[in-house]
Amino acid sequence: DPEEKILQYKIRVFCRIRPASRAEAAQGGAIVVEKIDEYSVTVETPRGPREFQFDKVFSAEASQEDLFHDTSLIQLAIDGYNVCVFAYGQTGSGKTFTMVGDKEQKNPGIIPRAFNAMFDIMRENSSKFSFKVSAYMLELYNDRLQDLFASQAGEAHVHTQSHGQARRVEIKRNRKGVVFAQGAETKEASSAQELYALFQQACANRHISATMNVESSRSHLIVGIMVESRNLTNGSVSSGKLSLVDLAGSERAAKTGAKDHQLKEANSINKSLSALGDVISALSAELPHVPYRNSKLTQYATRVKAITNNAQRNVESKEIAQLKEVIMKLRSGQSVEEEDV
Numbered sequence: 001d002p003e004e005k006i007l008q009y010k011i012r013v014f015c016r017i018r019p020a021s022r023a024e025a026a027q028g029g030a031i032v033v034e035k036i037d038e039y040s041v042t043v044e045t046p047r048g049p050r051e052f053q054f055d056k057v058f059s060a061e062a063s064q065e066d067l068f069h070d071t072s073l074i075q076l077a078i079d080g081y082n083v084c085v086f087a088y089g090q091t092g093s094g095k096t097f098t099m100v101g102d103k104e105q106k107n108p109g110i111i112p113r114a115f116n117a118m119f120d121i122m123r124e125n126s127s128k129f130s131f132k133v134s135a136y137m138l139e140l141y142n143d144r145l146q147d148l149f150a151s152q153a154g155e156a157h158v159h160t161q162s163h164g165q166a167r168r169v170e171i172k173r174n175r176k177g178v179v180f181a182q183g184a185e186t187k188e189a190s191s192a193q194e195l196y197a198l199f200q201q202a203c204a205n206r207h208i209s210a211t212m213n214v215e216s217s218r219s220h221l222i223v224g225i226m227v228e229s230r231n232l233t234n235g236s237v238s239s240g241k242l243s244l245v246d247l248a249g250s251e252r253a254a255k256t257g258a259k260d261h262q263l264k265e266a267n268s269i270n271k272s273l274s275a276l277g278d279v280i281s282a283l284s285a286e287l288p289h290v291p292y293r294n295s296k297l298t299q300y301a302t303r304v305k306a307i308t309n310n311a312q313r314n315v316e317s318k319e320i321a322q323l324k325e326v327i328m329k330l331r332s333g334q335s336v337e338e339e340d341v
């Protein structure tokens with residue numbers, strides 16, 4: 001029963017412990033986190049050990065295969081649901097390793113594995129369905145969404161902008177309440193290899209702050225894969241989306257010792273991450289109002305099909321209230337600003 005599957009999958013939080021790096025070991029670093037069973041870890045703190053629970057815990061020995069083992073979320077996206085997977089953690093905790101993998105792709109992460117699994121599942125179902133896969137890839141940097149496809153698209157205006165910045169993308173909501181990225185270029189892919197090649201092009205356009213940890217990414221990476229499937233027997237069409245997100249480091253601005261534009265980066269990263277935390281708290285507590293609108297990241301990343309009707313009604317009534325305000329202004333002969341609309 002797909003509805004049952006959806007409820008079961010509403011939000012799941014996994015914990016992955018990464019092994020200590022050679023440098024950390026050489027500096028005499030101690031291991032302070034330990035998996036105690038499938039669902040819990042202990043963390044050494046100055047006030048003694050603390051225990052934390054998760055839907056699943058992966059130890060430092062867990063391989064990339066172990067992590068990806070369960071492909072049911074990919075199946076759900078193909079079945080027409082909106083699925084989002086993201087990695088959260090401080091700089092160097094292993095988000096990019098988990099989502100993307102190592103540079104040489106000897107240990108591919110969730111994103112390339114998801115591309116392969118997606119096309120494998122579609123191939124297995126090709127006698128009953130025809131599929132169309134398209135993708136957009138975005139970067140959220142200093143609260144600005146940028147299209148990572150745009151600057152290799154060869155459009156003249158792109159090159160005239162400073163720092164090779166791609167054009168702006170806006171978050172919009174369609175009449176059905178589904179969030180989409182307006183202005184984002186989507187590209188079709190007919191194989192996992194093609195999709196991966198698009199991903200590599202997109203990654204080459206990301207911002208990396210030069211003076212911080214070289215490996216550190218200071219922006220959120222958002223990969224949206226849309227799957228349209230047509231039932232060959234009755235012609236019905238469904239569309240689902242798999243969003244794969246590699247978040248920027250979650251450390252606090254004060255700790256990074258960052259200045260000026262770096263501080264601005266850290267602040268906007270923190271703002272969007274704490275907004276994400278608020279949304280997840282509201283969703284898991286099943287609160288009637290989910291504060292999606294507090295940041296671009298949450299407007300985009302956490303729109304799930306399982307959102308309660310109440311939350312949806314709240315958003316709609318807010319939009320209707322705005323609309324009423326605009327109508328009132330127009331009636332009384334006042335001017336209407338672009339923001340109002």
Ligand SMILES: Nc1ncnc2c1ncn2[C@@H]1O[C@H](COP(=O)(O)OP(=O)(O)OP(=O)(O)O)[C@@H](O)[C@H]1O
Nearest residue numbers: 018090091092093094095096097215216217248249
């Ligand atoms: N499970 C793992 N096994 C082996 N090496 C790992 C693992 N997780 C992370 N690493 C290594 O640790 C280093 C930091 O990981 P990574 O770059 O993924 O961190 P991050 O959380 O994405 O950091 P940032 O927020 O700065 O982007 C990398 O060299 C990566 O290869």
